[in-house]
Amino acid sequence: QVQLVESGGGLVQPGGSLRLSCAASGSISDIYTMAWHRQAPGDQREWVALVTSAGETDYADSVKGRFTISRGDAKNTVYLHMNKLKAEDTAVYYCKIGTAGGGYWGQGTQVTVSS
Numbered sequence: 001q002v003q004l005v006e007s008g009g010g011l012v013q014p015g016g017s018l019r020l021s022c023a024a025s026g027s028i029s030d031i032y033t034m035a036w037h038r039q040a041p042g043d044q045r046e047w048v049a050l051v052t053s054a055g056e057t058d059y060a061d062s063v064k065g066r067f068t069i070s071r072g073d074a075k076n077t078v079y080l081h082m083n084k085l086k087a088e089d090t091a092v093y094y095c096k097i098g099t100a101g102g103g104y105w106g107q108g109t110q111v112t113v114s115s
Helices: none
Strands: 002-007 010-012 018-026 031-039 046-052 057-059 067-071 077-082 091-099 102-105 109-113
Touching: 002 091, 002 102, 018 031, 018 091, 018 109, 031 067, 031 077, 046 067, 046 077, 057 067, 077 091
Parallel strands: 010 109
Antiparallel strands: 002 018, 018 077, 031 046, 031 091, 046 057, 067 077, 091 102, 091 109
């Protein structure tokens, strides 16, 4: 069984920063990709950022230049550093990993950007 646990969400003022963490555990075959997605109330879930096993990264246009995705020294962890947060970044953020055995989602962590 594979488990992903996210942490680091919370309430932050516009212009502030947060760091989200995601740790994967369990019977995991090779992890090819680690990604963050988010879902705001009433909206569909959208992709935010991705990092491959080779360290290549990609970002949605809406967060490019403000968010940074990185993998931890323990390759089963991934972080999302979020800077210059805006009200429209408010959402539940989900971690997802892509492995040889399939894709797995975390339970999500709430990020609220408000003054």
